[in-house]
Amino acid sequence: MAKFLYVYHGSGKMPATEAERKAATDAWTGWFGKLGAAVVDGGNPVGMSKTVLPGGKVENNGGSNPTGGYSIIEAKDIDDAARKAKDCPMLAMPNCSVEIAPIINMMG
Template identity: 90%
Template sequence: MAKFLYIYHGSGKMPANEADRKAMTDAWTGWFGKLGSAVVERGNPVGMSKTVLPGGKVENNGGSNPTGGYSIIEAKDIDDAARKARECPILMEPNCNVEIAPIINMMG
């Protein structure tokens, strides 16, 4: 099995009230449960990023498609990884998506 990086893109906004936070947590926990042993690392949400451009210029806006978090998942290939991502809870939010990239083992 290969490993894939799931990069969650979206608003990065956390729910305002406890009931909505619990519903969000339950949705993610349920999805990770369905993936079972394919979950290598659940990952975490991330804060607003900075982008360093050629010449050293730094942009503080988080980029055109801000990263909200990440996970590492095992799958047969990238198509299998994409199938596994189809039920990701972030996809229920408007303008959110899951970017998938193979992790290339450079250490043998």
């Protein structure tokens, strides 16, 4: 099995109320439960990013495609990883997506 990086993009907002937090946690826990042992690292949400451009200029705009978080998942190939991502709770939010990339093991 290969490892894949899921990068969550979009304008998903952190839940504001306790009920919203519980619903979000339950959705992610349920999805990870369905994935089972394929979840290598459930990951975390991330904060607003900065982009360092050639020449050292820094933009504080969160990037052209803001990252909301990440996970690492095992799958037999990238198509299997894409199938596994189809039920991701991130996709229930407007204008959100899951970018999938294979993790290349450079250390053997």
